Amino acid sequence: MPATEKAAGALLTIGELAAEIGRPQHILRYWETRFPQLKPLTRAGNRRYYRPDDVALVRRIHHLLSQEGYSIRGVQRLLADEKAARGKGRAEELRAIREALAEALDADG
Template identity: 70%
Template sequence: MPGAEKAAGALRTIGELAQEIGRPQHILRYWETRFPQLRPLTRAGNRRYYRAEDVALVRRIHDLLSNHGYTIRGVQKLLAAEKGSRAARAAAGTSPGVGGGDKQGLKTVRDSLARALDEDS
């Protein structure tokens, strides 16, 4: 149906997501080769379906590349650093609350972003 919006948690096809972010589909397929965190579901005929977390990751990658001047390598480093810090917090039992406005968690993310920007320069 033209003009019908999908629910927030609905699966998105590669075409829908590409149109949403204003990038061609081949760019999303390329990002899948560069970001191991980005793993959409694949169905018959290798059709890709992006879950809500995949959509959020694609939007974030697009934002970092387009609006914040990151390179592919810079985004890779940032995501890897975040994965490492999440694992360390989980091991220490200090994971920030979900949506709870955890100031220390936000400061940690800010600091890791600043470090990534400095390393990328």
């Protein structure tokens, strides 16, 4: 592995991630203000380190904005809708578990 490559799952600095997607660092800092899901680790001197989930989100935001033609607001809505759908799916799953447990308790009683 060359010295410039990092292991999969390694934290990336804002400079490394900005270079990877071909955007300036200030754009990533701006996206942090527009997408609350994007929360890199900050260390001494306010240095940002992006975890693998953050890197995937930045790549996705970049793709949606530059390749798919979404606006910032459009990406915000898309991500919010996806979060709501995941929450709804979890709520339905928990409801089914609750019903199964209630039936099991009724059968025992």
